[in-house]
Amino acid sequence: MVDDRPATAPDPGSPPGANGWRQEYWKKNLRLMVVLLSIWFVVSFVCGILLIEQLNKIVIAGFPLGLWFAQQGAIYTFIILILVYTLRMDRLDDEYGVAERDEEGKRL
Amino acid sequence: MSDIQIWSLVFVGVSFAVYLYIAWRSRVKETAGFYVAGQGVPAVANGAAVAADWMSAASFISMAGLIAFMGSDGSVYLMGWTGGYVLLALLLAPYLRKWGKFTVPEFVGDRYSEYVRLIAAVAAIIVSFTYVVGQMRGGGIVFSRFLDLSIEGGVVVAAIVIFMYAVLGGMKGITWTQVAQYTVMIVAYLIPAWTIAQKMTGFPVPQVTFGQILAELDALSEQFGLAAYTEAFAARPQIDVFLVTMSLMIGTAGLPHVIVRFYTTKSVRGARFSAFWALVFIGLLYTTAPAVGAFTKLNLMESVNGVAVDALPAWVGNWQATELVTVADGATTITTLSNDPTSGADLIVNNDILVLATPEIAGLPAPIVGLVAAGGLAAAMSTAAGLLLVISSSVSHDLYFRVVKKEASESQRLLVGRIAMGLAVVVAIYGGINPPAYVAQVVAFAFGLAASTFFPILVLGIFWKRANAVGAASGMIVGLVFTATYMIYTLEVFGTPANEHVWGISPEGIGTIGALVNLIVTVVVSKLTRPPSEHVQEMVEEIRYPARRVAARVSETE
Numbered sequence: 001m002v003d004d005r006p007a008t009a010p011d012p013g014s015p016p017g018a019n020g021w022r023q024e025y026w027k028k029n030l031r032l033m034v035v036l037l038s039i040w041f042v043v044s045f046v047c048g049i050l051l052i053e054q055l056n057k058i059v060i061a062g063f064p065l066g067l068w069f070a071q072q073g074a075i076y077t078f079i080i081l082i083l084v085y086t087l088r089m090d091r092l093d094d095e096y097g098v099a100e101r102d103e104e105g106k107r108l
Numbered sequence: 109m110s111d112i113q114i115w116s117l118v119f120v121g122v123s124f125a126v127y128l129y130i131a132w133r134s135r136v137k138e139t140a141g142f143y144v145a146g147q148g149v150p151a152v153a154n155g156a157a158v159a160a161d162w163m164s165a166a167s168f169i170s171m172a173g174l175i176a177f178m179g180s181d182g183s184v185y186l187m188g189w190t191g192g193y194v195l196l197a198l199l200l201a202p203y204l205r206k207w208g209k210f211t212v213p214e215f216v217g218d219r220y221s222e223y224v225r226l227i228a229a230v231a232a233i234i235v236s237f238t239y240v241v242g243q244m245r246g247g248g249i250v251f252s253r254f255l256d257l258s259i260e261g262g263v264v265v266a267a268i269v270i271f272m273y274a275v276l277g278g279m280k281g282i283t284w285t286q287v288a289q290y291t292v293m294i295v296a297y298l299i300p301a302w303t304i305a306q307k308m309t310g311f312p313v314p315q316v317t318f319g320q321i322l323a324e325l326d327a328l329s330e331q332f333g334l335a336a337y338t339e340a341f342a343a344r345p346q347i348d349v350f351l352v353t354m355s356l357m358i359g360t361a362g363l364p365h366v367i368v369r370f371y372t373t374k375s376v377r378g379a380r381f382s383a384f385w386a387l388v389f390i391g392l393l394y395t396t397a398p399a400v401g402a403f404t405k406l407n408l409m410e411s412v413n414g415v416a417v418d419a420l421p422a423w424v425g426n427w428q429a430t431e432l433v434t435v436a437d438g439a440t441t442i443t444t445l446s447n448d449p450t451s452g453a454d455l456i457v458n459n460d461i462l463v464l465a466t467p468e469i470a471g472l473p474a475p476i477v478g479l480v481a482a483g484g485l486a487a488a489m490s491t492a493a494g495l496l497l498v499i500s501s502s503v504s505h506d507l508y509f510r511v512v513k514k515e516a517s518e519s520q521r522l523l524v525g526r527i528a529m530g531l532a533v534v535v536a537i538y539g540g541i542n543p544p545a546y547v548a549q550v551v552a553f554a555f556g557l558a559a560s561t562f563f564p565i566l567v568l569g570i571f572w573k574r575a576n577a578v579g580a581a582s583g584m585i586v587g588l589v590f591t592a593t594y595m596i597y598t599l600e601v602f603g604t605p606a607n608e609h610v611w612g613i614s615p616e617g618i619g620t621i622g623a624l625v626n627l628i629v630t631v632v633v634s635k636l637t638r639p640p641s642e643h644v645q646e647m648v649e650e651i652r653y654p655a656r657r658v659a660a661r662v663s664e665t666e
Contacts, residue, residue: 026652033198040194044187049350052180052340062319064338070183071175071398072315075190075391082197082387086380089202093377093654100375100655108375 025096032088036081043069043077112426112468113256115478123292123482124269127489130288131272131281149372153287155385158369160286160293160490162360162386163393164239165246166551168293168487173462175401176408177447179335181343182401184352184616190387190394191353192360195563197383200361201370203570205379206651208371211498212364212562213506219569219644221577222510227584229506231561232364234588236495236502237535239363239554243492244540249460250484253430263540266489271533274493275526282493283372289486294392296483300467300476301396304403307470314399321406328409332445333453337402344614351617358623359555362563364502365494376654404466411469412442412455423468424455432458492536496529503528552616553595560587560622568630570652573645579634587626594618 047055052066060068093099100108149157167189175182207215213232217225244263251262274282305314308321326336335342341349360366370379411421417439427433435442439454446453464484467477504525509516516524543550561584568575595615600606613621639645 021657022649022653029652036194036198040191044191044353045350048183048187049346049353056338056340060319061316062322064322066340067180067183067322067338068319070180071186072395074187075395078190078194079384079387079391081194082380082384085198086377086384089380090377096653097658098653098655100377101658107377 021096025092025098028092029089032085032092036085039077040081044074048074111474112477115474116481117478119475119478119482120485123288123486126288127285128269128272130284131274134281134284148374149283149378151373151378151381152385153283154369154373154378154382156290156389157283157286157372158366158382158386159389159393160290160486161282161369161494162366162491163290163293163390163487164491164551165243165249165484165488167393167397168297169246169249169463169484170460170551171463172397172400172404172466173447173459175398176405176462177459178343179329179337180340181349182398184344184349184356186394186398188353188356189360190390192357193383193387193390195357195361196366196370197380197387199567199570200367201379201383202376202654203651204367204566205370205373206376206654207647210368210371211501211505212367212566213502216565216569216580217506217510218647220565220575220580220640224577224581224584225506225510227581228562229502231557231584231588232502232506233499235363235554235558235561236365236498237532237539238557239365239551240492240495240499240532240536241539241543242550242554243488243495244536245543245550246460246488247485247492248540249430249432250464250481250488253427253461253464253481259430260541263537266485266492267533267537267540270489270492270496271530274496275529282490282497285493286490289490290389292486293483293490294389296479296486297393297396297400297463300470300472300480301400301403303472303476304407304466304470305399308403308406314403315395318399318402321402325402325406328406328413331413332409332443334445337405345612348609348612348614348617351613351620355559355617355619355623356552356555358563359557359559359619362558362561362566363554364558364562365491365498367562367566368498368501369494400463400466404462404469407469408457408462409445412445414441414443416441421469423465426468427461427465430461432461496532496536499532500525500529503532556591556595556616556619556622557588559619560591560626564623564627565630568627570648572631573648574634574639575630576634576637576640578637579630579632582633583626583630586629587622590625591618591622594622 047066048070052070055066055069056064058065063072090099102108171185174185204212204215207218209215209218211229211232213225213228216228244267247266248259248263251257251265252259257265301314302312305317306312309317311317322338326338329335329337340346344352370382373379373382412424415421417435420435420442424433424435428435434449434456436452436454436456442454444453445455445457447457447459449456464480467480504521508524509521513520564587565575565580565583569580594610595618596604597607598609598615
């Protein structure tokens with residue numbers, strides 16, 4: 001049941017080589033990571049610090065927008081980013097059959 | 109005894125009894141339980157434990173006060189101390205959990221080499237000690253105000269309780285105690301915040317409503333001779349705000365006592381979800397803190413604005429006893445306010461008391477004041493316990509058994525771990541009584557050091573197979589020495605004179621540069637020396653995948 005590197009069951013569409021799926025999984029993981037970290041940088045460093053003075057000219061419900069990003073918005077975004085990461089990685093693990101499961105096949 | 113002291117005693121006493129009971133119920137006899145709680149903690153509980161472990165006296169006691177006085181620039185703490193979890197979740201937690209042993213130096217030892225492990229163990233001890241001193245001080249402040257003890261006495265009482273349950277229970281006991289402590293802490297933080305929001309804006313969700321008072325706060329701040337509350341870069345130059353935020357983020361992701369909490373989950377997936385739950389629980393307090401800061405600042409200024417010195421509200425007198433609030437000699441009415449003792453303002457208020465004094469300043473009833481005291485102690489103690497565990501495991505596991513005695517039995521290991529913890533407590537008590545700087549500064553130290561030593565070599569260790577032992581060792585040492593040198597140069601530590609900041613970079617922000625230096629040195633030196641062995645490269649490859657591949661899934665995708 002465990003199939004790590006033998007070439008007996010290569011993935012459809014995977015690049016040649018026995019460990020093609022590994023590279024593919026890792027690449028998808030890295031791509032997801034780069035996208036999420038870019039958003040992380042934009043909401044905190046760009047909106048909350050670099051452009052804070054410009055954004056502060058917009059005031060919503062009493063909050064200057066730049067200050068709102070720095071003191072509220074960035075934190076909400078961080079929480080969502082981690083949630084998106086965990087859910088997408090669950091899907092990726094399943095897609096490549098590398099999720100940890102107990103004897104009955106349930107997720108750990 | 110006043111009502112406030114009686115209620116503080118009740119809440120503190122009841123919560124301490126609960127912590128000790130939990131520690132007793134979950135006491136351990138084997139090292140796996142002692143260090144990583146047998147790796148069976150559910151993700152939500154682990155998230156709450158991470159949150160308690162993580163949110164220290166600095167988060168609970170100091171942060172809202174710092175934001176109140178720094179205004180917009182106080183955001184460095186909010187973004188810095190939460191954004192680190194994104195790095196932790198995406199770059200470290202799942203991979204370190206997959207590799208799955210006891211300590212951070214141990215990963216470094218396996219990934220690089222034994223002598224790099226020793227450097228990491230020493231760095232972990234330095235970072236954790238620096239941090240635990242801040243916690244002891246925080247505990248001391250709470251006791252000295254609410255229980256009528258001296259700060260010294262408070263530090264000793266807190267240390268004894270922490271020692272008892274940390275030694276008995278190890279990580280397993282700490283985990284469940286920390287879940288209880290998170291609950292106490294968050295209830296103690298939210299109840300006064302909701303009440304104040306309701307009182308001042310008519311709607312009990314402070315996150316939504318504190319915008320309403322910002323304009324008023326700006327105007328009143330200027331009247332008191334301070335910068336407008338919402339004005340950016342009034343307290344720090346822009347470059348420093350950037351660097352401090354980054355330094356706190358990568359420091360968070362590099363703190364050994366936080367990382368080790370991700371070893372306690374059942375699975376890699378559990379580690380990812382723990383990070384999510386941790387940030388949800390932390391976010392609850394962190395999105396409330398700027399509101400508490402704003403409301404309390406407004407309340408504080410309104411309650412003393414133009415008031416004669418002999419007619420000041422009661423909380424001023426209560427806190428004057430601890431010398432954390434002072435009225436200038438010769439002042440007759442209050443027209444200026446500051447947190448800086450050298451500013452010459454009529455009223456000086458120390459950052460560290462604001463949260464504890466919030467309910468009093470807002471005129472909330474005594475039970476709520478007592479509850480906040482219990483919350484502050486929960487915050488200080490849960491973090492101190494986690495830190496002591498790291499010190500204990502670094503000394504016993506990474507130094508003693510890897511170097512001195514390799515064939516030690518389980519019971520010998522536990523004994524040495526507990527002795528190390530006892531010694532650590534004694535040193536921490538001394539540090540708490542004679543702190544090298546105030547709470548938030550001491551904590552910033554720990555972060556800068558964690559950022560400049562651990563974070564780069566951990567991330568490179570996972571994402572760059574070519575990183576080798578010589579590279580990591582040089583990177584860590586150069587990063588640590590560089591950062592510590594700049595901090596000692598710019599701060600008054602143990603009596604050294606404080607020098608001017610270079611290019612406006614504060615000692616809190618230097619960790620970012622230190623980490624960058626570490627990264628560059630590690631990469632360059634690795635490139636110049638031999639690549640790591642096949643075996644190590646294979647290990648790095650292995651930790652990238654949560655489990656071995658199951659063939660059954662392949663046929664489904666066909």
